[in-house]
Amino acid sequence: MISQVVIIDDEKELTDMYVRSLRQLGATDIVAFNDTREFLKDSDKIDPAIILLDMNMPHQNGEEILEIISQSFPQSSVVMMIEKNETESAVRCLQKGAVSFVVKPVEKDAFAEVILRALEVYKRYSSELQIPSTGRIEHNSFFSNIITCNSKMLEIFRYLNFVSESTFPVLITGETGTGKELFAEAVHKASGQKGSYVAVNISGLDDNMFTDTLFGHTKGAFTGAEKPRRGLVAEAENGTLFLDEIGDLNESAQIKLLRLLQEKVYMPLGTDRNVKANVRIIAATSVNLKNNVKAGKFRKDLLFRISTHCITIPPLRDRKDDIELLALNFYNKALLESGCLMSAALPQGIGDILRNYSFPGNVRQLQAIMNDLAMVTRGRKLNSRDMISFMRRHDINPRTGTKENLSEPFYYAGDFPTIKKMESILISSALNHSKGNITDAAKILGITRQTLHKLLKNLDKTNN
Secondary structure, eight states: OOEEEEEEOSSSHHHHHHHHHHTTTOOOEEESSSSHHHHHHHGGHHHHHSEEESOOOOSSSSHHHHHHHHHOOOTTTEEEEEEEGGGGHHHHHHHOOEEEEEESSHHHHHHHHHHHHHHHHHHHHHHHOOOTOOOOOOSSSSSTTTTOOHHHHHHHHHHHHHHEEEEOOOEEEOTTTSSSHHHHHHHHHHTTTTSOEEEEEEEEEOHHHHHHHHEEEEESTTTOEEEEEEEEHHHTTTTTTEHHHHHHHHOOHHHHHHHHHHHHHEOOOOOOOOOOOEEEEEEEEOOOOOHHHHHTSOOOHHHHOOOSSEOOOOOOGHHHHHHHHHHHHHHHHHHHHTOOOSSOOOOHHHHHHHHHHOOOOHHHHHHHHHHHHHHHHTTOOOOHHHHHHHHHHHHOTTTTTOOTTTEEEEESSOOOOOOHHHHHHHHHHHHHHHHTHHHHHHHTTTSOOOOOOOOOHHHHHHHH
């Protein structure tokens, strides 16, 4: 029996046809909405396994509704119903969490196939997630090493679940320390590939080192090559090769990688014969490859090849709901490794400090901070002196939790700035840092939101 299916389509005639087809497939719990406003009003009354979502509707289109669904029903499998000229929008929807799409008018066999596939994805995804009473989401299998309760992260899991069995390359982008390799390992696990997972950081490799590392060499290929060497591509045969920091790859190496991706062949050093390769490439970078393409540092055709499937891991400052979960996990892990008992909670006051910190080093930095805290506290309470010492060691401002730069001397050129001028500069900088969020800007400045509003009004009067 198929679990609840929800249909969102403004054409009632089509909706009735979908209902009849679903009943033939064994669905008994079907809810249909012919108006997106009705869906939004009654969304708290449904618990769908599958959602059929039309792309073109009045009030809000399917792509906009999909973003709401991803927040409210992260476990549901969404199937987009599109017109022939909407494939570009459908691809965007797949990247945002939809599991599939069908082109209207939908043939009966195609409809049945897409529904059964969506149900399979739903069951698979649901079996991998358990939501205990604490609200923390645990991942039993493929994503077990990634701790999160963040909706953006869950959207990424859904997308990767869908594309994991594909043989096409995956590009993972994100700031340093966000955990890109953890996601690469998860994709490999989910793929079901029989071969090994092999990872290499290719930053700083020149052309010869890149070729030797990835493709290997024959005996006598160069001075000192006394034995043949299998490259990492051969090591990852029938598996996954993870290339970290691909944005640093030089032009010549980019061409060789492009050939590997396009033709599935490579040439070890010391030979003029091609070797066939059966390996999936997952690449990661912390730089903006589109900007590198514009600057002539990265090949456009290679970017297209490596980004068939792509995700961007959000920085920790955009996942504030994950900070304390991760912090407590790292804290307890460090306590256990030092022979101490685990703690049920973080030391008092630490959670507030961490939530207000920007974490330029992301999850990796948080882990280092919590390792230090565990060694200092050994699970006991922090006194005020230890708290201040801890914050100073990690350059965290005691009032706001933000990074301090007070060790740097203040330089100026020309006329010395007035207090009023510096006030304007500080407020502008805080607003830029918080992306216009008044509450966050006030925290950075160490003042109340009301005070910041007054200062902004005064600045407006001065400027006018």
